[in-house]
Amino acid sequence: MAVLANQRINAQRLWDSLGEMAMIGPGVAGGCNRQTLTDADSAGRHLFARWCAEAGMSMGVDTMGNMFATRAGTHPDALPVYMGSHLDTQPTGGRYDGVLGVLGALEVVRSMNDLGIKTRRPIVVTNWTNEEGARFAPAMLASGVFAGIHTQDYAYGRRDLDGKSFGEELARIGWVGDEAVGSRKMHAMLELHIEQGPILEAEGKTIGVVTHGQGLWWLEITLTGKDAHTGSTPMTMRVNAGLGMARITERVHQIAMAHQPNAVGAVGQVKVYPNSRNVIPGKVVFTVDIRSPEQGKLDLMRGEVERAAYAVAAELGLGCSIEPVGHFDPVTFDPDLVNVVRGAAERLGHAHMDIISGAGHDACWTNRVAPTVMIMCPCVGGLSHNEAEEISPEWAAAGTDVLLHACLEVAEVVG
Ligand code: HGY
Ligand code: MN
Ligand code: MN
Numbered sequence: 001m002a003v004l005a006n007q008r009i010n011a012q013r014l015w016d017s018l019g020e021m022a023m024i025g026p027g028v029a030g031g032c033n034r035q036t037l038t039d040a041d042s043a044g045r046h047l048f049a050r051w052c053a054e055a056g057m058s059m060g061v062d063t064m065g066n067m068f069a070t071r072a073g074t075h076p077d078a079l080p081v082y083m084g085s086h087l088d089t090q091p092t093g094g095r096y097d098g099v100l101g102v103l104g105a106l107e108v109v110r111s112m113n114d115l116g117i118k119t120r121r122p123i124v125v126t127n128w129t130n131e132e133g134a135r136f137a138p139a140m141l142a143s144g145v146f147a148g149i150h151t152q153d154y155a156y157g158r159r160d161l162d163g164k165s166f167g168e169e170l171a172r173i174g175w176v177g178d179e180a181v182g183s184r185k186m187h188a189m190l191e192l193h194i195e196q197g198p199i200l201e202a203e204g205k206t207i208g209v210v211t212h213g214q215g216l217w218w219l220e221i222t223l224t225g226k227d228a229h230t231g232s233t234p235m236t237m238r239v240n241a242g243l244g245m246a247r248i249t250e251r252v253h254q255i256a257m258a259h260q261p262n263a264v265g266a267v268g269q270v271k272v273y274p275n276s277r278n279v280i281p282g283k284v285v286f287t288v289d290i291r292s293p294e295q296g297k298l299d300l301m302r303g304e305v306e307r308a309a310y311a312v313a314a315e316l317g318l319g320c321s322i323e324p325v326g327h328f329d330p331v332t333f334d335p336d337l338v339n340v341v342r343g344a345a346e347r348l349g350h351a352h353m354d355i356i357s358g359a360g361h362d363a364c365w366t367n368r369v370a371p372t373v374m375i376m377c378p379c380v381g382g383l384s385h386n387e388a389e390e391i392s393p394e395w396a397a398a399g400t401d402v403l404l405h406a407c408l409e410v411a412e413v414v415g
Pocket of ligand 2: 086097098131193361
C-alpha cells in the first residue's frame with residue numbers, strides 16, 4: 001500500500017487522549033504539574049503503557065526509565081524509526097509540551113493499525129524521562145545519557161531541592177528498566193512538539209519544519225555574603241547576597257539584549273538562604289539560562305555573564321562560584337529528514353515554514369546518535385511553561401498528520 005495523501009490520523013481520539021493524560025498530575029489553573037519521577041509521572045507512564053499495549057505494541061524500559069513501545073515491522077532486523085518526546089511537565093506546565101509528541105506518535109500507530117498499514121521497519125514510540133530538568137537539572141537528562149552525553153552515575157546522583165536523588169526517585173516509583181540505556185540503535189528519530197514561541201501563529205503557519213535548535217547554557221551561581229538583621233544592620237555593613245543576585249539578573253538581561261537578534265537570557269530559579277523576611281540573605285543560589293542559535297554568540301554571552309557575576313560579587317564583597325549545570329551547542333537537524341517533513345507538510349496542504357527551535361528537546365541529543373528531525377505546530381500566543389498553554393485540535397491533528405506521513409515514508413510502507 002502506497003503512502004496515500006488522504007491518509008489521516010483520528011483527530012478526535014488524539015484530542016481525547018491528550019485530555020485524559022492532562023487529568024493526571026493536574027495543575028491548579030487548568031494545566032499540569034506532572035513533574036518527573038513523582039507519583040503523578042508514574043501514573044502517566046502506566047496510562048501510556050496501557051494505551052501502547054492496547055495498540056498491540058511491546059514495551060521496553062531502560063535503566064533511565066526511558067520507555068520504548070515497539071510496533072513490529074515486516075523486517076524485524078531493520079533499524080527502527082523512533083518517534084516521541086516526554087510526558088513530564090513543569091510545575092506550572094501546560095497540557096501539550098512534550099505530551100503532544102508522545103501521544104501524537106501513539107496516535108500515528110493507532111491510525112496505522114486502523115488503516116492496516118505495514119512498514120518494513122519497526123516503529124518505536126518513546127517517552128524520555130526528565131526532559132524538563134525542572135526537578136533534576138539538567139534538562140533532557142535521560143536522552144542525554146542515552147546519547148552518551150552524561151554518565152548514568154552522574155544522572156542518578158542529581159538532586160532536587162529536597163535533596164532526593166534521581167536514582168532513588170526512579171527506583172521509588174518503580175520505573176528502573178532492565179535495558180542498558182543507550183543500547184538501542186535508531187534508523188531515525190522524529191519529534192513532534194508545540195513551538196513554545198509566537199512565530200508560527202504570527203506568520204499564519206500550521207507546521208514548523210525545524211531545521212535547527214538553539215544552544216543553551218545553564219550556569220548555577222552561588223553568592224555568599226553574611227546573614228544579618230535587616231533592621232539594625234547599617235547599610236554600609238551589609239554583605240547582601242540577595243542584592244548581588246538582583247544585580248546579576250539585571251546584567252543577564254542587558255547582555256541578552258545587547259546580542260539581539262537571536263539571543264535570550266533570564267534567571268528562572270532562585271534559592272535564597274535563610275529566606276526569612278528580616279534577615280539579609282547570606283547566601284543565594286540561582287541559575288542563569290542563556291541561549292542562542294549562533295555558537296559564537298552563545299560562547300560570548302557565557303563569558304560576559306561570568307565576568308559580570310564576578311565583578312558584582314567583588315563590588316559587594318561576596319563570595320562567588322559558578323557551576324555549569326546544563327549545556328548543549330546549537331543543533332542542525334538531518335537535512336534529508338527535514339526535506340521529508342517539508343514534503344509531507346506540502347502534500348498535506350499545510351502552510352509551513354522552516355524554523356529554529358527556541359526550546360531544547362530530547363531530539364537535540366538523539367541528533368548526536370541518529371538522523372533526527374522535529375515537527376512543530378503553533379501554540380496560542382506562543383505561550384508555554386505556563387498552565388494557560390493552549391493549542392487547537394486542528395493544529396494538533398495537522399502536526400500529527402505530518403508525523404504520520406513522515407514516519408510512513410521513513411519506515412517504508414510495504415504491501
Ligand atoms: O528548557 C527547555 O528548553 C526545555 O523546555 N526543557
Ligand atoms: Mn518539551
Ligand atoms: Mn518544556
